[in-house]
Amino acid sequence: MWGTVAALIPITVAAIYLFGLPALTIVLATVTTAVVTEIVIYKAASQPITISDGNAVLIGLLLALIMPPSVPIWVPIIGAAFAIAIPKYIFGGTGTLVFHPALIGFAFLLAAWPTLMGTGSTPNLGSFSDLLIETGAGRLVEASPALVLLGGAFVLYKRYVDRRVALSATILLLLLMPIVGMGSQLPYVLTGGYFLGLIFLAADPVTSPVTKKGRLIYGTMLVLLILIQLHFDTYFAGMCFAVLLMNVFSPFIDKNTIPKPIGGK
Amino acid sequence: MIIPLQQHDGAVCDSLVSVGDIVSVGQLIGDGEFRIHSSVSGEVTAVSELPHPTGKDVLSVVIKTHNGEKREIEPVELSAGKIRRIIRDAGIIEPNGHPTLRTKEDIDTIVVNGTNTWDLSSYEALMLDHPSEVIYGLKALMETVGATKAFIVIELGSEALHVMRTETIPDNNIKVIATQGYYPPGTENTLSKKFAKKKVPRGSTPEDRGVLVSSIAAMKAIYDALCDGEPMIKKVVTVAGAVGSPRDVLVDIGTPIGYMIKECGGCSGTPVKLIVNGAISGAAQYSDEVPVIKTTTGLLVQTESDIEREPQAPCINCAWCVDECPIGLMPHLLYGYADSAQFDKCAELHIGDCVECGRCAYVCPSKLPIVQIIKYGKHGVAVMEESE
Numbered sequence: 033m034w035g036t037v038a039a040l041i042p043i044t045v046a047a048i049y050l051f052g053l054p055a056l057t058i059v060l061a062t063v064t065t066a067v068v069t070e071i072v073i074y075k076a077a078s079q080p081i082t083i084s085d086g087n088a089v090l091i092g093l094l095l096a097l098i099m100p101p102s103v104p105i106w107v108p109i110i111g112a113a114f115a116i117a118i119p120k121y122i123f124g125g126t127g128t129l130v131f132h133p134a135l136i137g138f139a140f141l142l143a144a145w146p147t148l149m150g151t152g153s154t155p156n157l158g159s160f161s162d163l164l165i166e167t168g169a170g171r172l173v174e175a176s177p178a179l180v181l182l183g184g185a186f187v188l189y190k191r192y193v194d195r196r197v198a199l200s201a202t203i204l205l206l207l208l209m210p211i212v213g214m215g216s217q218l219p220y221v222l223t224g225g226y227f228l229g230l231i232f233l234a235a236d237p238v239t240s241p242v243t244k245k246g247r248l249i250y251g252t253m254l255v256l257l258i259l260i261q262l263h264f265d266t267y268f269a270g271m272c273f274a275v276l277l278m279n280v281f282s283p284f285i286d287k288n289t290i291p292k293p294i295g296g297k
Numbered sequence: 298m299i300i301p302l303q304q305h306d307g308a309v310c311d312s313l314v315s316v317g318d319i320v321s322v323g324q325l326i327g328d329g330e331f332r333i334h335s336s337v338s339g340e341v342t343a344v345s346e347l348p349h350p351t352g353k354d355v356l357s358v359v360i361k362t363h364n365g366e367k368r369e370i371e372p373v374e375l376s377a378g379k380i381r382r383i384i385r386d387a388g389i390i391e392p393n394g395h396p397t398l399r400t401k402e403d404i405d406t407i408v409v410n411g412t413n414t415w416d417l418s419s420y421e422a423l424m425l426d427h428p429s430e431v432i433y434g435l436k437a438l439m440e441t442v443g444a445t446k447a448f449i450v451i452e453l454g455s456e457a458l459h460v461m462r463t464e465t466i467p468d469n470n471i472k473v474i475a476t477q478g479y480y481p482p483g484t485e486n487t488l489s490k491k492f493a494k495k496k497v498p499r500g501s502t503p504e505d506r507g508v509l510v511s512s513i514a515a516m517k518a519i520y521d522a523l524c525d526g527e528p529m530i531k532k533v534v535t536v537a538g539a540v541g542s543p544r545d546v547l548v549d550i551g552t553p554i555g556y557m558i559k560e561c562g563g564c565s566g567t568p569v570k571l572i573v574n575g576a577i578s579g580a581a582q583y584s585d586e587v588p589v590i591k592t593t594t595g596l597l598v599q600t601e602s603d604i605e606r607e608p609q610a611p612c613i614n615c616a617w618c619v620d621e622c623p624i625g626l627m628p629h630l631l632y633g634y635a636d637s638a639q640f641d642k643c644a645e646l647h648i649g650d651c652v653e654c655g656r657c658a659y660v661c662p663s664k665l666p667i668v669q670i671i672k673y674g675k676h677g678v679a680v681m682e683e684s685e
Binding site: 126247 | 486487490496497498499610611612613614615616617619620623624625626627629630646647650663
């Protein structure tokens with residue numbers, strides 16, 4: 033998973049450039065907490081420590097990127113520890129997760145300290161330069177949509193995330209929005225947060241389906257859920273909950289789309 | 298010489314010889330479900346369980362060769378009705394372990410597999426060196442089974458393509474087809490569907506649909522049996538990898554692989570892995586005493602620097618294996634269920650359809666031994682079904 037981490041480095045650097053010291057402390061704090069929590073828990077449970085696979089670092093980094101820069105430093109620290117302990121360790125570790133740990137960590141923080149998790153501004157695509165550096169960014173990841181897409185293109189090319197989920201969801205969302213009369217909300221969707229959610233979070237291989245047909249169904253259902261929440265507001269959190277909700281359906285989709293082998297009846 | 302008495306998918310043959318017997322080239326030494334002949338002349342020094350390329354110990358006949366003695370093999374007189382019996386008596390086996398002629402179904406199309414993988418080139422060598430013999434064998438087979446059409450499948454860019462095309466110009470019913478390099482090349486049902494346009498439903502063989510899938514090696518063996526009266530006692534085997542001069546060699550069945558390596562210039566460097574039948578789906582051997590058998594097509598010698606050893610990680614549901622499976626199975630689920638001994642689930646997901654090509658394990662980013670575990674699962678399913 034180090035490849036995915038590498039893909040997120042450019043946007044992390046851009047966020048630190050835009051927000052300065054707070055962004056840097058959040059990134060360092062979450063990544064360190066995630067790694068330390070994993071070592072402590074796996075050691076206590078006397079299981080092999082798997083820091084070297086990069087999963088804990090990735091969870092920490094993803095969680096850091098969806099934080100607002102104004103958040104007090106102890107909030108993301110609690111979130112990172114929670115993300116490793118509950119959704120990762122309790123659910124059986126890498127490979128058997130049901131929910132994406134970074135999203136669960138985010139949902140937990142949002143429920144516990146909604147005011148602290150609020151953002152100072154909501155990004156929207158006003159001019160072309162907003163694609164490169166979004167000055168209205170409310171979260172670290174929103175600093176630059178172009179750099180998120182760059183990292184996204186890399187992980188899609190390398191197949192670190194699922195192409196069918198990521199591409200079907202992204203393309204369908206952008207196509208459907210004008211059709212269902214939500215064209216005016218497109219500027220709010222063409223931001224780093226949405227691209228991160230669709231490419232890095234929704235298409236995460238562990239929590240998305242495995243069958244070829246199932247992955248397309250997953251992407252389509254995800255877009256429908258996102259459209260429903262876009263009807264009411266344009267908050268980034270809504271998309272996160274849409275992904276979490278889809279994680280629940282993932283095993284069910286798999287079970288019902290097992291392909292027919294050659295020669296099968 | 299070590300000649301195992303099991304060289305196909307089936308029961309071990311009964312030994313017809315005992316210690317001290319003198320045997321000659323082409324003499325029948327094993328009979329039962331299938332026939333096995335001695336490839337050399339000499340004295341039987343042991344009949345015991347010895348290592349076999351599949352990894353288990355199998356009853357084998359050990360023959361100490363005599364120098365100079367060679368039995369004259371008498372050519373068999375040809376008659377169309379006899380051919381079928383001759384082919385059976387010669388003990389001709391396909392590389393996948395099936396007898397070339399296994400049923401008496403009506404066949405209208407024959408598909409001959411002539412494709413190679415990167416480390417196996419024995420078919421190409423046969424086609425380049427013996428094109429007319431191969432065609433002769435094919436025609437004889439067509440006549441025997443009453444086939445009206447035959448396809449020879451060769452991959453694009455192979456030198457054999459031109460040779461075989463020239464060779465088949467006078468025949469309208471034999472077509473040479475060039476195909477993209479594809480792995481796994483020799484899967485019967487896939488070849489049948491792709492070239493004879495006949496789908497093979499689960500539980501039946503291509504023969505049920507009037508298609509016979511065979512290989513170049515079998516064609517040459519048929520020629521040898523018909524024209525020289527020689528049963529299947531020789532095999533062209535590709536020796537590749539870390540040896541002095543990698544090449545295709547014609548060896549007697551029963552030759553230990555260690556001897557074959559020596560003949561090809563010995564190992565360059567310290568051998569770490571000896572893989573029989575292809576880098577992706579072949580089996581690494583415990584010993585170089587293992588003999589060449591009728592299903593052997595190649596031997597790959599690897600040294601430590603050729604081998605990348607990476608620790609195994611948990612499955613992350615990346616679905617690369619699902620995308621890769623040529624049959625349309627769910628390799629990661631089969632792996633999980635077989636690994637936790639849930640054989641009923643394996644059977645539900647049609648573990649028996651797996652052709653063990655190894656593409657899933659090749660792409661697996663977690664480096665899981667998927668094929669080995671699926672083989673274990675198949676065994677588990679067989680045991681489960683037997684006890685029911």
